[in-house]
Amino acid sequence: MILARQNELGHPRLGFVISKKNVRRAVKRSHIRRIIRESFRLRQHQLPNVDIIILARKGLDTLDNRQMHALIERSWSRLERKASNAQKDN
Template sequence: MPDSCTFPKSSRLRKRADFVRLFDAPHKFNAKGFLVVWQPNDLAEARLGITVSKKVGNAVIRNRIKRYAREIFRCCRQALPPVDINVIARRESALMDFSRVKPELERSFRHIGVPSCSRALRSS
């Protein structure tokens, strides 16, 4: 399998300190059912963390949401700059299937690579 289609451990946020550092990150994007928080890192690639609380649903639902987010990140990670990303699922995401989650997270990931001055021009 090509490297662009994998999700190695080096592409994951695994330590609590990484998640805590993102807690007050200045870059946030609201998508339907998700909050995507990111911050530049000193590494050569983007890394993903996923937060799905028990308020969202039972273990089956939480695991499904995480699978969806990992798959979408796996397909988009080559186009992302070197950032740490935390995808925080909201209750609304429990009712979404993959075909509804994919465009929301892809839009969020595209937003990450856009410089802030370009964002203002694009939103008008």
């Protein structure tokens, strides 16, 4: 799940909430963060100026790398679409 709020900084920022309750192993939590951070690094110039919070849900640790990358890419695309629609409305 992704939460986003407009910021005035001129660039997007990223934060994580990955609880031990949802992803038990610290190694897996770190792995998830690394994958998302790398995806963010590659896409940050295309993303709107927002503060982004990634909330990890149960079952995220059961996805393989390919599924996780696909999920993240869909999330970034959805965020870009919603931000562009919000700008059109203003």
